[in-house]
Amino acid sequence: METVKLGVAGVGHFGRYHALKAAAAQRAQLVGVYDRDPERARTVGWEAGAPPLPLEELIAAADAIIVATPAEAHYEIAARAIRAGRHVLIEKPITSTLAEADSLAALAREHDVVLQVGHLERFSAAHSAVSARMGKPLYLEAVRVAPFKPRGTDVSVILDLMIHDLDLILALVDAPIESVDAVGAAVASAHEDIANARVRFTNGCVATITASRISLKTERRMRIFAQSGYLAVDFAGRKLTAIVRGQGGGFPVPGMPDFSIKEMAWEDHDSLAAEHEAFYASVLDGAAVLVDAAAGRRALAAAIAVKEAMDRSNALVTASGLFNPAE
Numbered sequence: 001m002e003t004v005k006l007g008v009a010g011v012g013h014f015g016r017y018h019a020l021k022a023a024a025a026q027r028a029q030l031v032g033v034y035d036r037d038p039e040r041a042r043t044v045g046w047e048a049g050a051p052p053l054p055l056e057e058l059i060a061a062a063d064a065i066i067v068a069t070p071a072e073a074h075y076e077i078a079a080r081a082i083r084a085g086r087h088v089l090i091e092k093p094i095t096s097t098l099a100e101a102d103s104l105a106a107l108a109r110e111h112d113v114v115l116q117v118g119h120l121e122r123f124s125a126a127h128s129a130v131s132a133r134m135g136k137p138l139y140l141e142a143v144r145v146a147p148f149k150p151r152g153t154d155v156s157v158i159l160d161l162m163i164h165d166l167d168l169i170l171a172l173v174d175a176p177i178e179s180v181d182a183v184g185a186a187v188a189s190a191h192e193d194i195a196n197a198r199v200r201f202t203n204g205c206v207a208t209i210t211a212s213r214i215s216l217k218t219e220r221r222m223r224i225f226a227q228s229g230y231l232a233v234d235f236a237g238r239k240l241t242a243i244v245r246g247q248g249g250g251f252p253v254p255g256m257p258d259f260s261i262k263e264m265a266w267e268d269h270d271s272l273a274a275e276h277e278a279f280y281a282s283v284l285d286g287a288a289v290l291v292d293a294a295a296g297r298r299a300l301a302a303a304i305a306v307k308e309a310m311d312r313s314n315a316l317v318t319a320s321g322l323f324n325p326a327e
Contacts, residue, residue, distance in 0.1 A: 003027050004283050007062035009034045009077050010069030011044040013151050018066045019048040021272050027280040031061045059084050064283055070154055075100040082107045087114040089279045093159050094296030105293035114282045116289050117296030119167045123274040126235050129266040135228040137172055140207040142222045145215035153189035158303050162195055162211035167299040175203035182309035187214050197306045240264040
């Protein structure tokens, strides 16, 4: 079987998972790892059975690079790899700015290499189950909350957690964003730890999204309303509850004789392995890139729009005395 020589740049918490997954893959050969912390690179390299290498040596030894560094380093490392003719799988968010995202996309086209963005939820069994059972949404609600962990606080909760649901919603709603209203605050870190956004699309669809990394428990839910029915998704419980027109193999809904309710579950799979396999298929077989630079840019643009709306809202509540950043 043909394999891709793979290097991982950035082997922190999540980059380590990338390295271990690549080391176990049939279609990849992990040729090395890089991290700005040499001791971390040696530790993960030993664990994954690959040598720690300086970045330039890693790029030279590989056919493809996974970029799993902090977001502010994404552009520089990915651009260096692409200019060397290497394929790139880059963690979300694609870059820190839209200009950098546009530049990376242009570089990938110029050098004819694969550029895939690591929006992991797109490769989950949950996303497949939801997209297969829902028509055009009219309204969506998404909640993603978790207890506080210092990891990930180098960016706001918008780029840390909310961007997952922004990307999923953008994949379900076939329309550009028209307006955003948002509120949030930094509570336990230097960046926003809680955020709520109301996103209106040009086709009239509305989405309300809540993210928090200072909650007492982990919760990941989504509710989708469409003309064809209603779908409630419990990601943690791997459960779908659908109310649809007609019987459809479900049970009648009390008081709604023309509708039925059905509960379904999905068989979970390894989303990171699925993401890797999709990347290898694009590199080795020429398969279409499922989450390309355009998709990564859309998610980043939505996250930036939420942050800008939040800044406007925070200026208002601060001026009114409702919120005092000094407290």
